[in-house]
Amino acid sequence: MVKIETLEIFYRDKIGRTPENLRRGAGHFDIFKTDYTTGQPLPQPAAYRRRDFYKISLSRGKSEVQFADKTIQIKKQALLFLNPQIPCSGDQSQVNNSFCIVFNQHFFHRYGNLYEYPVYQPGGTPVFELTDEQVHQVENIFQRMLEEKASDYVYKYDVLRNLTLELIHFALKTQLSAATQAKPPHNAAERIATLFTTLLEQHYAIDDTTQQVSLRSAADFARHMNIHVNHLNRALKAVTGHTTSHLIAARCLSEAKSLLQQSNWSVAEIAYALGFLEPAHFNAFFKKQTGISPQKFRNV
Numbered sequence: 001m002v003k004i005e006t007l008e009i010f011y012r013d014k015i016g017r018t019p020e021n022l023r024r025g026a027g028h029f030d031i032f033k034t035d036y037t038t039g040q041p042l043p044q045p046a047a048y049r050r051r052d053f054y055k056i057s058l059s060r061g062k063s064e065v066q067f068a069d070k071t072i073q074i075k076k077q078a079l080l081f082l083n084p085q086i087p088c089s090g091d092q093s094q095v096n097n098s099f100c101i102v103f104n105q106h107f108f109h110r111y112g113n114l115y116e117y118p119v120y121q122p123g124g125t126p127v128f129e130l131t132d133e134q135v136h137q138v139e140n141i142f143q144r145m146l147e148e149k150a151s152d153y154v155y156k157y158d159v160l161r162n163l164t165l166e167l168i169h170f171a172l173k174t175q176l177s178a179a180t181q182a183k184p185p186h187n188a189a190e191r192i193a194t195l196f197t198t199l200l201e202q203h204y205a206i207d208d209t210t211q212q213v214s215l216r217s218a219a220d221f222a223r224h225m226n227i228h229v230n231h232l233n234r235a236l237k238a239v240t241g242h243t244t245s246h247l248i249a250a251r252c253l254s255e256a257k258s259l260l261q262q263s264n265w266s267v268a269e270i271a272y273a274l275g276f277l278e279p280a281h282f283n284a285f286f287k288k289q290t291g292i293s294p295q296k297f298r299n300v
Helices: 007-015 133-151 158-172 190-204 218-226 229-240 244-262 269-273 279-290 294-299
Strands: 029-034 046-049 056-059 063-067 070-074 076-081 090-091 096-103 127-129
Touching: 029 133, 029 158, 056 133, 056 218, 063 076, 070 127, 076 133, 076 158, 076 279, 090 127, 096 133, 096 158, 133 158, 133 218, 190 218, 190 229, 218 244, 229 294, 244 269, 244 294, 269 294, 279 294
Parallel strands: none
Antiparallel strands: 029 096, 046 090, 056 076, 056 096, 063 070, 063 090, 076 127
């Protein structure tokens, strides 16, 4: 896994310098419009990494985006929502007329929690393929952002926040796959399941070999959430149909596959990061779940 991409690194790679108005701990927003000649390859694919900022982009042309062990092929055009919790990589071979905005958590400080929206919730697919008509509507929102960013209006960043939310709601209203839609929790079991899923995703956000997950069992997660393990099990079973242990094992396996495919870490380093005391225990777990060893999976 490569180093986390910060806003400073993003600007260095994008424009060769860091903006003077980029201040750590302060709200930041920016918008870009990039034109690539159709069919002209990008210099290199975007590295598989986690970012410490949010990014929403409109991509027109064939592209490929990978989240953990899932790869999404974009045939023509799509709206992408990236956030600090989910590492991803991109390989865009025929990109044209691409807009993107970047902003940090502080930009929405006191204005709501972005993780309340399905596009940023764990388990969803933050990629929305668009029709030609929908692309024109999205381009209009980005164009309004460009004009607002260049204006002298004293409250322009409030307008930009509203336009960002307009993009999010546009995606949710035009969502093509019902499978990626998430409904707000309506009862205690659903609220517990949402909290557990968010905690599970955050806990398995592994970026370097010095990290190690500390919550391994259902009891560990229940203790961290300050509820009884039986209560947690009943809630998750009612909402997901799976036990707490099954969901933890599935997330652990997903992260293991991601690290095996996307990092150059040794199997022993991956085993340590995932909380296994011995590489042999990790090998046994992985083979039980997949039928093959970690090293064989990496070499496939």
